[in-house]
Amino acid sequence: MSTDNSEKIEKYDLWRPVVRPERRDTLESLHQSVGLSWSQSFLENFGRTITVVCGTSSFEPFQRLCEAEHESAEIAGFVFERAQASGLLLVSRQLIHNLVDLHLGGEARPAEKEATPLTPLETGLAREASTALLDTLSQSYMANGLGQLRVNVRGNHLPDLGVFDLEDYVVSFRYTLSGAGVAGYIVVALSTTVANAVASLAAPARASAQQKRLRSQVAMLPVATEILLGTWAVPIHELTELRPGDTFALPGADEGVLMTGGGRLMSLKIDFEPRLVKLWAQRRFKE
């Protein structure tokens, strides 16, 4: 019997920890919501729609993760203050470059073939971007009873950090990003003891986990809106006489309306600044 095409059968490690299904569901649900929170914070910080989706999760020895993530990246190792557990956040090199581009007010540039070293300023911004991601992660963990994160080590290569031993099993979640020209990914890896620390979902909640995920994804769907400065009626003959260079006054000095689907959603106060326009939400229309 030939074994050439057969799947590689791996030895089962007797010391391999067990993560119960309900704990795994809780962890997955928690990390799906982290992706949603990151998407929202990107929108708040950069004004861009960047969708972060927790695509895959895995349970494997740390060595495998090191083999898969051998490229240089922005990595922070952390411990949970309440739970006896540790973890790490890895932001891929490409994503770090893109986040730095956005922080500097530019457009996210595509990946370069050769790794360009970051300048000291860019290194600072990369650290800041990683810290912002960690803050959001920490808030989600706190809400789920794991306590606050405390970063204890930073680096660029996984094996150098000493967060885990190579044979340690870790639960890892891989997030992909899309939108605003951003590419790259984020990996969150946690020690298996975290699974025991999270409160397990009740059975009905487990059944609705899929629905919650769907609702989260629907909630992130982009809606086309317009910022209207004003409307007014003019006779057609005045309209046909308009020429480039003509100037006329707009009603309302600093007011506008947020429109969606042809309807008025909210009144706005508008501030024009040298590099940005600030739209202050005022009153929601009832119509």
Place this chain on the structure above:
Amino acid sequence: MQKTQLVSGLRVTISAVLCRLKIPAALLGDLSENDCIEVAQPPDVAPEIELKVNGKLFARATLLEQEGTRLVRITELVSKPAQGGFQKWRLVKNAMQQV
């Protein structure tokens, strides 16, 4: 009164649009008083706006401010109508007599 005078006296609605944004539904739903949406603008350039007639783009303009009054200066008349979105229609004259 001639027909052309009648037509030219008709009034149409102009709207001035500062920008279009794609905002996730959840954020739109949560938007409340004093939340601020910041929209990046190129430096040292007056904000550009679009003028629409009955929802169709007809001119581009820049936004100026003079003594607290917001002014619009037309920079370009758009001769090509906005892409797509037109409904098919037909005209039936004296339809009541054909029944």
